[in-house]
Amino acid sequence: MTGQPVPVVIDCDTGVDDALALLFAVRHPGLDLRAVTCVAGNTDVDQVVRNTLTVLEQAGAGDVPVARGARRPLIEPARGAHHVHGRDGMGDLGLPAPRRRPVDVDAVALLRREILVSDRPVTLVPTAPLTNIALLLRTHPEVTGNIERIVFMGGAVAAGNATAVAEFNVWHDPEAAAILLTAEVPMTMYGLDVFERVVVPAADVRRLRESAEPGARLAGRLLSHRDPATYQAPSDALGDVCGGLGDAGAVCSVADPAGLATQRLPVEVNLAPGPARGQTVVDRRPRPGEAELHGEMREQPLVDVALDVDVERYVKLYLTTVENEARAGAS
Ligand code: BDR
Ligand code: CA
Numbered sequence: 001m002t003g004q005p006v007p008v009v010i011d012c013d014t015g016v017d018d019a020l021a022l023l024f025a026v027r028h029p030g031l032d033l034r035a036v037t038c039v040a041g042n043t044d045v046d047q048v049v050r051n052t053l054t055v056l057e058q059a060g061a062g063d064v065p066v067a068r069g070a071r072r073p074l075i076e077p078a079r080g081a082h083h084v085h086g087r088d089g090m091g092d093l094g095l096p097a098p099r100r101r102p103v104d105v106d107a108v109a110l111l112r113r114e115i116l117v118s119d120r121p122v123t124l125v126p127t128a129p130l131t132n133i134a135l136l137l138r139t140h141p142e143v144t145g146n147i148e149r150i151v152f153m154g155g156a157v158a159a160g161n162a163t164a165v166a167e168f169n170v171w172h173d174p175e176a177a178a179i180l181l182t183a184e185v186p187m188t189m190y191g192l193d194v195f196e197r198v199v200v201p202a203a204d205v206r207r208l209r210e211s212a213e214p215g216a217r218l219a220g221r222l223l224s225h226r227d228p229a230t231y232q233a234p235s236d237a238l239g240d241v242c243g244g245l246g247d248a249g250a251v252c253s254v255a256d257p258a259g260l261a262t263q264r265l266p267v268e269v270n271l272a273p274g275p276a277r278g279q280t281v282v283d284r285r286p287r288p289g290e291a292e293l294h295g296e297m298r299e300q301p302l303v304d305v306a307l308d309v310d311v312e313r314y315v316k317l318y319l320t321t322v323e324n325e326a327r328a329g330a331s
Helices: 016-027 045-058 107-117 131-139 141-146 168-172 174-180 202-209 214-224 247-255 311-330
Strands: 006-012 031-038 066-068 122-126 147-153 187-190 260-269 280-282 302-309
Touching: 006 016, 006 107, 006 247, 016 031, 016 045, 016 214, 016 247, 016 311, 031 045, 031 107, 031 247, 045 066, 045 214, 066 107, 107 122, 107 131, 107 141, 122 131, 122 247, 131 141, 131 174, 141 147, 147 247, 168 174, 174 260, 187 247, 187 260, 202 214, 202 311, 214 311, 247 302, 247 311
Parallel strands: 006 031, 006 122, 031 066, 122 147, 147 187, 187 302
Antiparallel strands: 260 280, 260 302
């Protein structure tokens, strides 16, 4: 990457893989992490704030402003993912409580401020339910004038995870995701189709775990997190497991867009009650169908949907970023 670092704001629900994303964003020299906003998702929003502050401190980025956002989705109650992310929402690693506190404005106010004050258009990276972003877009629509792109982790072209067809972040607050799609700014959907593929090999996870540097060691511990009741990851001869980068892959794609293959496609969020609620319906047809010919379809926003990812490239990018910075810090 050449030139000035990309101004980035992350909206997250930290979250094991959100924590991996924050570590990467802090350490990549091509990214300038301006702020982090928190929303209910994997766990309640107060715990998300604590987890986020702790990760930033461990990563040596204690001064990045962090704000608390929405406590629940626009319509439905909050429904956490503790079975995936542990009781504390971040793998129950026993990390110290943060010394810092969040800023005294809420997430929407911090997002507005950081986006409008930036000398260059900001890349917004939501790795969580889209509640804060929907509230921002409806309260301060002028922010879109200074957004370069929104790269969101959410949705799926093929299978879901929260339901057979819906991905967790979109399923948690489908109305908010539908509002996001109306933003009329360039947008990338980093969905489950690529999210689940970027996995760090067991030997690398072990090396990170054994690092003397707190940030790299934290990355290794996060990548090792598993709920033994629900997850059976392949392990190597030493019994170590590989670990998915999850949300961190979306941030890798901001630092290195060439590693992601996307196609600009119409996307709609299914808001109807029932088994398909929260599904991102991605239209991959090469030509209009009968529904369009009979005037029965509304035009949908176009989104750059991630269809393929260079797994090796992003794993290498992640490791060199987190470890190189660790070495630089130690010398
Ligand atoms: C998404 O849901 C959360 O559990 C993860 O942090 C990720 O953002 C994956 O569906
Ligand atoms: Ca997340």
